[in-house]
Amino acid sequence: MSDSVGYGLEGLLRDLAPQALGALLRRYGQAQFDACEDAVQEALLAAATQWPAEGVPENPRGWLVTVAGRRLVDAVRSEAARRRREDALAVATPQAALLSAAADAPSVSDRDDSLELLFLCCHPELSAPSRIALTLRAVGGLGTGQIAAAFLVPEATMAQRISRAKQTVRTAGLPAVTPSERLAEVRQVLYLIFNEGYTASGGEDLTAPALSGEAIRLTRLLLRLVPDDAETAGLLALMLLTDARRPARTGAGGELVPLAEQDRSLWLEPLILEGTSLLSDTLPLGRVGPYQLQAAIAAVHDEAPESGSTDWPQILVLYDLLARFGENPFVTLNRSVALAMVEGPAAGLAALAPLAADKRMSRHHRLMATRAHLLELLGDPTAAATYRDAARHATSAPERRHLTARARRLENP
Structure with a gap:
């Protein structure tokens, strides 16, 4: 067991949640979307209770996937859960095979399924707002209220939208598509996740660094998948150039410091250099989009010494x-x-x-x-x-x- 929780238990669990959900969906099928998400939530609650007392496991992701898998099987074995999920389980994988797989406790690979989960949430039968909302919930770990604030809609409206999106993913087959067919939706999702992390829509803290960090990490992975996509590069540049200012955005007591009043010596120069380098590589290509333009605006701010x-x-x-x-x-x-x-x-x-x-x-x-x-x-x-x-x-x-x-x-x- 590890003797610390690194940057915080909440941040660690936020990062691991989409990876655990992606692993379960890969193993048991998208027809189990609700069941897998419920199981992951139960595993997260168990981790939040046990890890502070016992220490973080050496393989926290594997721990979550194993515990979530067991929770899923426990639910399947119960009579009530069998009545709710029998048809769906029959479509995705035979119930006996599911029980056997969990009983055998297969080893968990180091594969990160976060991007696969991103593309799954951008299901072609979902509307664009529903794709984004579901991804923010499943991958970003945002609450319904936070997502509603990002969309400027009432929380009840967003709750219904997410529920309908889950139903669609659970019941609809997923046709084979190329990543480019969903890039716009995925980029917008990552943009909204980053924004929520950079300026939280509610609560006592101005920022949620773990959330912005996850958005940057996933955008890096996305750019590796589509290295020639200028807008994905622009999005990453925007995130880096913006996040570079984070150390100066709050004072000693956590108070907000406006851009004009920030101590620019606190800005993170490596992020600024990486962001401007990305822009230099993409802007000359001639396919300028909104993320590249926003990144260019951020670069102008960052390059001003005062x-x-x-x-x-x-x-x-x-x-x-x-x-x-x-x-x-x-x-x-x-x-x-x-x-x-x-x-x-x-x-x-x-x-x-x-x-x-x-x-x-x-x-x-x-x-x-x-x-x-x-x-x-x-x-x-x-x-x-x-x-x-x-x-x-x-x-x-x-x-x-x-x-x-x-x-x-x-x-x-």
């Missing part, structure tokens, strides 16, 4: 190009800040106006916070109240505290 030397005109041009790929409220939001830095805060506020009619954004705290910031730059006395309004709508405690502090600073200069 906030005042940021090349905002170049960033504005890049946002204009990004907007050509389709309407996106967050692109509009971020572009308004760039426009404000180039043409003044009044121009930025005017660019924000259309978002007030967007139901996804009209009461979103980031729209309110951006408006408050631009009002503050204008010297408008309503900025403090707008910051407080944004704080009331923020679901992340560090963001809420930051916005409240900005309001107090204006109220008590």
